[in-house]
Amino acid sequence: MKFNAALGLLALVGGASSSLTITPNTNKNPLVSNQNTTVVPNTFIVELQPDFHPDLQPKERFAKTAPGAKPGYRVRQQYNSTDFFYGVSVSFNTHVDLGTLRQSTGVKNAWKVAIVPRPEPYHLRGAPKISQGTSLPNLRGSAKVNQPLAMSNVQKLHDQGIKGKGVQVAIIDTGVDYRHPALGGGFGRGHKIALGYDFVGDDYDGSNTPVPDPDPLATCVDGGHGTHTAGIVGMEDPDNVGFGLVGVAPEATLASYRVFGCEGSTSNELIVSAFLKAAQDGADVVSISIGGYDIWEEINPFDEVITRLTNHGVAVVAAIGNFGTAGVFSTAAPGISTNALSVGSIENEVYPTVYTAHDDKHKAIDYVSVFPATSLGRVEVYQLGTGLDVPIDANVSSGCYEPAWDALAAASVDWNNTILLVSWVSWCGTNWGTAVDLGAQAILAYQPEELLIVVDEPEDPTTLLYLDYNNSRQIVNNLAQLPAGQKYYLTFDGKKPSSAADPLGRTPDDFSSFGPTVEMSLAPKVSAPGGTILATWPLEAGGYAVLSGTSMATPFAAGSLALLKSQQPHLSVAELYARLMTTAGPVNEPNSKQIASTARQGGGLIDVYAAVKADTVISPSELSLHDSETPAPRNITITNQSKSRKKYSFQHSPGSFYRVYYNYLTGNTDYNGGSEVIPLDVPASASFSQSSLTLGPGQSATVQVQIKPQHDDWPWSLPVYGGFVKIISDDAAYSIPYIGVPYNRTEVGPIMHNVTTQLPYDSPGILKLPANDLFLADGQIPTPNIDSYNWSTDPSKSFIPVFRVDVLLPSRFIRFDLVPANVSFVPSIYGFDPDVHIDYKPPSQAILPGFLGVPTYGQLFSITVDDAPANSPTLSQPLINHFFAQALLLPTLTNDDNVSYNISSGDYRPLLRALRWNGNEANPDDYESWLGPVIRADIPSDEFPTDT
Numbered sequence: 001m002k003f004n005a006a007l008g009l010l011a012l013v014g015g016a017s018s019s020l021t022i023t024p025n026t027n028k029n030p031l032v033s034n035q036n037t038t039v040v041p042n043t044f045i046v047e048l049q050p051d052f053h054p055d056l057q058p059k060e061r062f063a064k065t066a067p068g069a070k071p072g073y074r075v076r077q078q079y080n081s082t083d084f085f086y087g088v089s090v091s092f093n094t095h096v097d098l099g100t101l102r103q104s105t106g107v108k109n110a111w112k113v114a115i116v117p118r119p120e121p122y123h124l125r126g127a128p129k130i131s132q133g134t135s136l137p138n139l140r141g142s143a144k145v146n147q148p149l150a151m152s153n154v155q156k157l158h159d160q161g162i163k164g165k166g167v168q169v170a171i172i173d174t175g176v177d178y179r180h181p182a183l184g185g186g187f188g189r190g191h192k193i194a195l196g197y198d199f200v201g202d203d204y205d206g207s208n209t210p211v212p213d214p215d216p217l218a219t220c221v222d223g224g225h226g227t228h229t230a231g232i233v234g235m236e237d238p239d240n241v242g243f244g245l246v247g248v249a250p251e252a253t254l255a256s257y258r259v260f261g262c263e264g265s266t267s268n269e270l271i272v273s274a275f276l277k278a279a280q281d282g283a284d285v286v287s288i289s290i291g292g293y294d295i296w297e298e299i300n301p302f303d304e305v306i307t308r309l310t311n312h313g314v315a316v317v318a319a320i321g322n323f324g325t326a327g328v329f330s331t332a333a334p335g336i337s338t339n340a341l342s343v344g345s346i347e348n349e350v351y352p353t354v355y356t357a358h359d360d361k362h363k364a365i366d367y368v369s370v371f372p373a374t375s376l377g378r379v380e381v382y383q384l385g386t387g388l389d390v391p392i393d394a395n396v397s398s399g400c401y402e403p404a405w406d407a408l409a410a411a412s413v414d415w416n417n418t419i420l421l422v423s424w425v426s427w428c429g430t431n432w433g434t435a436v437d438l439g440a441q442a443i444l445a446y447q448p449e450e451l452l453i454v455v456d457e458p459e460d461p462t463t464l465l466y467l468d469y470n471n472s473r474q475i476v477n478n479l480a481q482l483p484a485g486q487k488y489y490l491t492f493d494g495k496k497p498s499s500a501a502d503p504l505g506r507t508p509d510d511f512s513s514f515g516p517t518v519e520m521s522l523a524p525k526v527s528a529p530g531g532t533i534l535a536t537w538p539l540e541a542g543g544y545a546v547l548s549g550t551s552m553a554t555p556f557a558a559g560s561l562a563l564l565k566s567q568q569p570h571l572s573v574a575e576l577y578a579r580l581m582t583t584a585g586p587v588n589e590p591n592s593k594q595i596a597s598t599a600r601q602g603g604g605l606i607d608v609y610a611a612v613k614a615d616t617v618i619s620p621s622e623l624s625l626h627d628s629e630t631p632a633p634r635n636i637t638i639t640n641q642s643k644s645r646k647k648y649s650f651q652h653s654p655g656s657f658y659r660v661y662y663n664y665l666t667g668n669t670d671y672n673g674g675s676e677v678i679p680l681d682v683p684a685s686a687s688f689s690q691s692s693l694t695l696g697p698g699q700s701a702t703v704q705v706q707i708k709p710q711h712d713d714w715p716w717s718l719p720v721y722g723g724f725v726k727i728i729s730d731d732a733a734y735s736i737p738y739i740g741v742p743y744n745r746t747e748v749g750p751i752m753h754n755v756t757t758q759l760p761y762d763s764p765g766i767l768k769l770p771a772n773d774l775f776l777a778d779g780q781i782p783t784p785n786i787d788s789y790n791w792s793t794d795p796s797k798s799f800i801p802v803f804r805v806d807v808l809l810p811s812r813f814i815r816f817d818l819v820p821a822n823v824s825f826v827p828s829i830y831g832f833d834p835d836v837h838i839d840y841k842p843p844s845q846a847i848l849p850g851f852l853g854v855p856t857y858g859q860l861f862s863i864t865v866d867d868a869p870a871n872s873p874t875l876s877q878p879l880i881n882h883f884f885a886q887a888l889l890l891p892t893l894t895n896d897d898n899v900s901y902n903i904s905s906g907d908y909r910p911l912l913r914a915l916r917w918n919g920n921e922a923n924p925d926d927y928e929s930w931l932g933p934v935i936r937a938d939i940p941s942d943e944f945p946t947d948t
């Protein structure tokens with residue numbers, strides 16, 4: 001994408017205030033941060049034609065292609081699998097164009113090498129300080145540490161001795177600490193972790209040269225992610241060690257492929273190598289809890305590679321991502337790959353380990369922690385806010401209340417014998433950094449509201465313990481009842497864990513990414529327990545940790561597939577996925593009786609027992625109804641594979657309806673420009689060709705279902721509907737998740753128009769602002785048809801245009817020009833009255849041929865999905881949800897060769913073109929366009945010389 005940083009201003013939507021502010025920024029989606037997929041300049045994955053010099057090695061074959069015949073490149077990876085993928089990854093010393101590479105003889109396909117960010121679980125609650133060395137404590141008790149197995153009916157299979165024997169599960173991750181006794185204590189044939197490979201080495205950070213070796217061991221704490229995911233698949237705490245934790249498929253053979261060093265990122269080329277090696281080593285299931293925010297499948301080679309694997313019987317289970325706060329379409333790659341089983345996250349029903357402390361009256365207070373904090377002994381409880389002249393409430397004792405911290409700094413506290421009590425409010429956390437600076441060694445966080453405990457683990461030796469809502473109320477009452485001047489003590493004497501109810505148990509986690517895919521297919525496909533999951537962790541860091549993420553749900557689903565495969569080895573990958581999807585159980589929205597949308601949970605929480613025991617085959621396993629207000633009826637085929645006659649009846653369970661910019665588009669003055677998705681009750685209706693049918697053993701029949709969403713007037717708010725078609729037999733219930741968007745994307749262009757907003761103007765439009773005060777809400781609405789603007793090197797003297805054109809539906813290509821004011825181009829959206837006569841003042845400025853025959857004075861920017869130039873490597877820009885507030889700060893444009901220059905005084909019109917859904921970039925009719933009013937520019941040539 002081309003982008004001129006000097007012009008690059010993007011609206012950031014304020015949370016609390018009702019104004020829009022513009023901040024200098026790159027062209028990043030303001031709603032999603034820190035998930036950049038970046039490309040490595042001039043570096044590509046090249047797949048070679050199978051019949052192109054088949055007798056040669058990948059490197060030598062590449063040398064026979066035109067780009068490979070020239071010197072000046074380095075081969076990085078060789079892909080040597082004739083079954084799956086044959087080619088190289090290669091780095092050129094000079095500029096090479098992706099399109100040219102793709103068209104070279106012998107080349108089958110090519111992709112840019114992209115950096116893939118390190119998986120960051122949503123939070124973690126390890127206990128790096130408890131255990132040293134390799135001796136793990138015995139913490140077995142009554143705690144429900146294996147509750148995720150119960151939630152998904154894995155436990156019922158374990159009870160029947162079904163534990164995944166004979167199935168091989170490969171995990172592509174940060175490596176594994178296989179020295180952990182729950183992971184078998186060793187590596188190689190005969191061990192639990194029987195196979196694997198390290199593609200990178202400890203020191204690889206995503207930018208240096210990987211140093212591979214055959215051993216996937218990762219002992220560094222930051223390599224713990226792969227130890228956790230491996231544990232979820234296959235851990236087994238030995239007798240008298242740990243918590244008695246059991247993975248989903250503890251008898252499966254595990255293989256660990258390491259693609260991250262101890263810090264930093266990895267690249268898609270190494271992930272491809274890992275996929276191929278996993279398949280060559282005989283994997284039945286590959287689990288990959290990695291991925292950057294991405295909605296376009298073609299950016300990466302994952303879709304191709306995963307399709308080849310699944311065609312060869314290798315299932316691929318991939319995280320849908322932790323970008324749920326970005327709203328719908330917040331998927332990750334490779335989770336979006338067509339043939340991957342993408343997985344969303346459901347919250348655990350329990351906080352798996354809580355321990356008891358007692359006060360001096362022997363009243364119990366239970367706290368949430370991985371390990372017991374017995375080393376604290378008896379300590380005074382010092383509530384933050386003590387010493388102030390105000391009553392202590394949840395606000396005063398919160399991490400955000402500065403006077404309380406000042407009072408604490410002034411107090412003399414013996415931190416060796418004191419624990420600091422802080423109220424944990426979701427919007428501010430505990431501020432443990434300040435507490436540590438003041439000397440606190442232990443913090444007890446209490447909750448003023450019943451919320452999920454989402455914690456950040458300090459990286460220093462501070463002990464951070466959490467109270468759930470009940471225990472929070474208890475301790476606050478105990479403190480309030482103390483006689484004046486008396487201190488309150490807790491003795492941390494409880495050594496064995498129990499469990500406490502998790503207030504959001506069995507509902508979708510808010511971090512879990514939303515589907516559907518940009519093609520409007522179901523994503524995620526299923527959900528599994530992924531929130532508040534206790535599993536193995538590197539020994540040096542205590543051996544166990546609680547993490548939350550779709551990273552945790554993914555190995556859970558992979559282990560589940562392994563259990564299913566062990567019982568139904570004859571099923572194809574698609575049939576295995578279908579069984580898990582149609583037997584999963586839909587869950588509700590948090591704190592609601594409404595069924596959660598399929599955009600969030602896919603087919604629902606997997607029920608592995610039901611998947612293994614199912615004796616009815618339902619096809620298809622999902623209904624992706626795409627973009628239509630009147631989707632065509634669909635056929636569902638039901639096959640009775642049991643030995644008895646069965647009656648099946650049909651029902652409909654609509655899920656919640658989502659839209660993103662709800663307030664914005666409905667004129668609600670409580671405008672909150674965030675992308676928060678509020679579940680709405682706008683159910684689709686469904687009618688069936690018959691209400692029930694009866695099938696004898698081996699018989700099958702088809703029933704037709706017609707699903708009809710409700711009419712919706714706000715397509716640019718990204719509405720998504722979904723629900724479940726239910727097929728109920730005498731002894732089992734099956735469901736088919738459906739999803740769609742209630743509008744036609746071809747008819748509704750990507751540019752938002754005819755929408756009245758709460759802002760002081762409509763979109764698309766222009767605002768006139770002083771260049772030193774770019775608050776959109778303060779902007780003047782220009783006169784229609786034409787207005788004057790002036791530029792000065794002193795920004796306080798400049799009155800500049802700020803273009804507000806929101807491209808809210810996905811578009812693969814957006815281009816913004818300033819064109820001659822008398823241009824004959826007919827746009828889809830006029831930003832002025834074309835019948836009003838204006839005496840134009842053409843600038844003394846060269847008119848360039850422009851794009852698709854529309855003359856131009858130059859571009860403000862263009863963005864394409866797969867053509868990032870080397871100087872602007874951010875690739876992941878999903879071209880969706882773009883609030884453009886594009887300010888022309890300086891009178892500077894860029895030509896098609898990326899050369900910038902000043903323009904001169906005179907008349908211009910802004911022209912934005914955005915490629916329609918499924919459009920062809922070369923076809924002018926496939927763009928939606930906005931042509932704006934005349935910008936009459938006054939540009940002093942002494943301040944902005946036009947010669948370059």
Ligand SMILES: *[C@@H]1O[C@H](CO)[C@@H](O)[C@H](O)[C@H]1NC(C)=O
Nearest residue numbers: 026028033034035036117874
């Ligand atoms: C994302 O890109 C921006 C702009 O190039 C950069 O400042 C930021 O550090 C990047 N973030 C990550 C996590 O790489």
Ligand SMILES: *[C@@H]1O[C@H](CO)[C@@H](O)[C@H](O)[C@H]1NC(C)=O
Nearest residue numbers: 057058059078079080081082
């Ligand atoms: C590629 O595979 C062939 C056949 O298995 C083998 O002989 C050759 O050494 C491999 N080449 C590389 C570069 O790994």
Ligand SMILES: *[C@@H]1O[C@H](CO)[C@@H](O)[C@H](O)[C@H]1NC(C)=O
Nearest residue numbers: 412413414415416417439441
């Ligand atoms: C607190 O404990 C540390 C280490 O045990 C010790 O060095 C320090 O003197 C103690 N401080 C007080 C105030 O007792």
Ligand SMILES: *[C@@H]1O[C@H](CO)[C@@H](O)[C@H](O)[C@H]1NC(C)=O
Nearest residue numbers: 627628629630744745746747
């Ligand atoms: C969407 O609109 C286009 C253009 O009018 C039409 O060709 C297409 O059939 C429509 N799609 C659906 C699903 O109605």
Ligand SMILES: *[C@@H]1O[C@H](CO)[C@@H](O)[C@H](O)[C@H]1NC(C)=O
Nearest residue numbers: 632633634635636702703704
């Ligand atoms: C659905 O089934 C009916 C009857 O079996 C058949 O006529 C029709 O073509 C099928 N429709 C689709 C979309 O497959």
